[in-house]
Amino acid sequence: xxxxxxxxxxxxxxxxxxxxxFRGFSRDELDFVQDFKQGExxxxxxxxxxxxxxxxxxxxxxxxxxxxxxxxxEDGRRQILNYALPGDLLGLQTAVLGSLEHSAEALSDLKLCxxxxxxxxxxxxxxxxxxxxxxxxxxxxxxLLDESLISIxxxxxxERIANLLLALIERGRMAGLENGNSxxxxxxxxxxxxxxxxxxxxxxxxxxxxxxDGLVSWRPSEVDVLEPGExxxxxxxQTDFRMPRPFI
Amino acid sequence: xxxxxxxxxxxxxxxxxxxxxFRGFSRDELDFVQDFKQGExxxxxxxxxxxxxxxxxxxxxxxxxxxxxxxxxEDGRRQILNYALPGDLLGLQTAVLGSLEHSAEALSDLKLCxxxxxxxxxxxxxxxxxxxxxxxxxxxxxxLLDESLISIxxxxxxERIANLLLALIERGRMAGLENGNSxxxxxxxxxxxxxxxxxxxxxxxxxxxxxxDGLVSWRPSEVDVLEPGExxxxxxxQTDFRMPRPFI
DNA sequence: CGTTATCTTGACTGAAATCAATCCCGGTGG
DNA sequence: CCACCGGGATTGATTTCAGTCAAGATAACG
Numbered sequence: 001x002x003x004x005x006x007x008x009x010x011x012x013x014x015x016x017x018x019x020x021x022f023r024g025f026s027r028d029e030l031d032f033v034q035d036f037k038q039g040e041x042x043x044x045x046x047x048x049x050x051x052x053x054x055x056x057x058x059x060x061x062x063x064x065x066x067x068x069x070x071x072x073x074e075d076g077r078r079q080i081l082n083y084a085l086p087g088d089l090l091g092l093q094t095a096v097l098g099s100l101e102h103s104a105e106a107l108s109d110l111k112l113c114x115x116x117x118x119x120x121x122x123x124x125x126x127x128x129x130x131x132x133x134x135x136x137x138x139x140x141x142x143x144l145l146d147e148s149l150i151s152i153x154x155x156x157x158x159e160r161i162a163n164l165l166l167a168l169i170e171r172g173r174m175a176g177l178e179n180g181n182s183x184x185x186x187x188x189x190x191x192x193x194x195x196x197x198x199x200x201x202x203x204x205x206x207x208x209x210x211x212x213d214g215l216v217s218w219r220p221s222e223v224d225v226l227e228p229g230e231x232x233x234x235x236x237x238q239t240d241f242r243m244p245r246p247f248i
Numbered sequence: 249x250x251x252x253x254x255x256x257x258x259x260x261x262x263x264x265x266x267x268x269x270f271r272g273f274s275r276d277e278l279d280f281v282q283d284f285k286q287g288e289x290x291x292x293x294x295x296x297x298x299x300x301x302x303x304x305x306x307x308x309x310x311x312x313x314x315x316x317x318x319x320x321x322e323d324g325r326r327q328i329l330n331y332a333l334p335g336d337l338l339g340l341q342t343a344v345l346g347s348l349e350h351s352a353e354a355l356s357d358l359k360l361c362x363x364x365x366x367x368x369x370x371x372x373x374x375x376x377x378x379x380x381x382x383x384x385x386x387x388x389x390x391x392l393l394d395e396s397l398i399s400i401x402x403x404x405x406x407e408r409i410a411n412l413l414l415a416l417i418e419r420g421r422m423a424g425l426e427n428g429n430s431x432x433x434x435x436x437x438x439x440x441x442x443x444x445x446x447x448x449x450x451x452x453x454x455x456x457x458x459x460x461d462g463l464v465s466w467r468p469s470e471v472d473v474l475e476p477g478e479x480x481x482x483x484x485x486q487t488d489f490r491m492p493r494p495f496i
Numbered sequence: 497c498g499t500t501a502t503c504t505t506g507a508c509t510g511a512a513a514t515c516a517a518t519c520c521c522g523g524t525g526g
Numbered sequence: 527c528c529a530c531c532g533g534g535a536t537t538g539a540t541t542t543c544a545g546t547c548a549a550g551a552t553a554a555c556g
Contacts, residue, residue, distance in 0.1 A: 069394075071394060071395075071397075071398045073398065073402060073403070073484065074484055077402040077403075078402070079397055079398035079401040079402045081394050081397055081398075092383075092387055093387050093390065093391060096380070096383055096384050096387040097384065097387050097388060097391065101391055101394060101395070102394055121376075121380070124376040124377075124379055124380050124383075125376040128369075128372040128373040128376065128379065129372075131372055131376065131379045131380070131383070132344070132369070132372050132379070134383060135340075135344055135372075135379070135382060135383045135386055136344050136345065138383055138386040138387055138390060139340055139341050139344040139345050139386055140345060141390055142341065142386060142389055142390050142393065143341060143345065143349055145390065145393040145394070145397065146317075146319060146329050146349060146350055146393070147319075147349070148397060149319075149327055149329055149393065149396060149397060149400065150319045150321065150327035150329075152397065152400050152401045152445060153327040153400045153442075153444070153445030154321060154325040154326070154327045154445060155321070155325075194401075196401070197400060197401030197402060236321065236322055
């Protein structure tokens with residue numbers, strides 16, 4: 001999977017920059033990142049971006065679309081670890097730890113910025129501010145995983161689903177994927193089940209119940225949150241902070 | 249909880265440095281870290297190191313002992329997110345994201361190095377190598393969380409317990425807490441249950457079964473892994489790589 | 497129009513939770 | 527020296543949430 005020869009999108013005109021959610025760059029930072037960027041990669045929904053155990057030479061920033069990280073057990077049981085939206089970094093582990101212990105797949109058609117793993121060291125050496133951003137992103141991922149852990153470990157099926165959907169629409173909103181009050185998410189029930197440690201059947205039943213109560217709506221490969229408030233009550237959540245975030 | 253006035257342990261003579269598992273420091277790095285270190289904190293088992301929602305001014309490296317990170321739900325359900333052993337960093341999120349969304353507690357009597365949150369920026373600006381190490385630690389934490397997630401989400405009770413115990417003794421070994429072939433871990437069954445998303449009762453029964461088969465042994469607040477091999481088979485695990493790791 | 501991926505439902509099963517006692521043992525105070 | 531206490535560990539009985547099995551229904555797609 002070779003990246004295309006040149007960056008098609010100039011960082012200067014990166015569509016992500018236009019959004020308030022992302023922090024601004026200095027001229028120098030912009031130049032560096034532009035040079036750091038090896039190219040762009042467009043893949044279709046369902047494509048594997050990298051697989052567990054690989055020592056990919058690249059890391060990626062999602063430019064457009066959705067992706068997800070996951071792990072498999074020998075017998076095929078799958079656990080989805082997290083989702084990646086525009087602005088999110090994928091494959092940092094390979095640059096830092098040397099290898100990857102999870103796989104990543106395109107959830108929707110996807111456009112990725114490709115960076116060379118080896119140059120991450122230059123980034124740290126030359127741009128402490130960007131290095132800090134990378135660490136910011138890693139810490140944030142950690143926080144999202146913490147949140148998933150308590151969900152899967154301690155919440156009931158309804159609570160888990162409510163939490164997942166709310167977290168996703170919030171992240172979608174932050175990433176500028178606004179779509180009226182309720183955001184469409186390109187998920188199948190398989191994805192939801194595998195994200196939450198539930199079986200497909202039980203996920204379906206739970207979702208069905210939520211739909212009957214008018215909290216979410218449903219079409220193949222698309223969820224639609226109708227009543228964020230009520231759903232939030234079910235989820236038992238309060239957090240909804242926002243602040244400008246970095247990305248590279 | 250104020251740190252003691254001065255670092256009691258000179259970084260130069262830091263006991264962790266003596267172990268092969270940790271990477272060496274240059275003279276400059278050593279001086280910087282020595283200065284970065286604000287003091288030392290010794291707390292008794294059971295003490296809360298920081299609580300969810302706080303914006304602690306400090307971050308910590310575990311010098312000796314065990315700690316754990318956890319989250320609580322409104323009604324008291326608890327999920328333990330991860331454990332921290334000597335060399336592990338605690339509270340990075342506060343320095344990077346501005347606040348903490350989890351709590352941390354001393355599992356055993358604990359000795360911590362205390363660093364000032366604000367100076368993390370200096371660290372990034374002055375020592376790219378150390379900044380990289382911080383990111384290394386964050387990525388590693390992420391990987392551990394990934395591993396927990398698939399455990400809780402997709403593994404059975406026996407598999408979860410086997411995996412947790414093996415992961416802990418391996419980490420203990422890496423951190424130099426070797427203790428013959430089988431390492432003692434200061435865990436109660438409560439901790440195990442809350443780490444794995446299981447009830448106390450079920451955890452006890454499962455553990456009991458493992459003990460009956462001679463795979464683990466048990467005393468209040470102490471587990472003892474007797475048959476790592478057999479347990480590993482149950483856990484369905486293979487990973488057991490080792491490489492020098494950083495810490496600050 | 498078959499084909500294939502999703503989504504649904506019903507019936508049954510089962511792993512793990514919950515409820516409820518006990519037990520064990522180290523520490524403490526009388 | 528011993529009764530009392532409290533944190534942990536155990537165990538039995540019962541319940542339930544979620545998993546598994548099986549079969550259709552739907553709907554996008556080539």
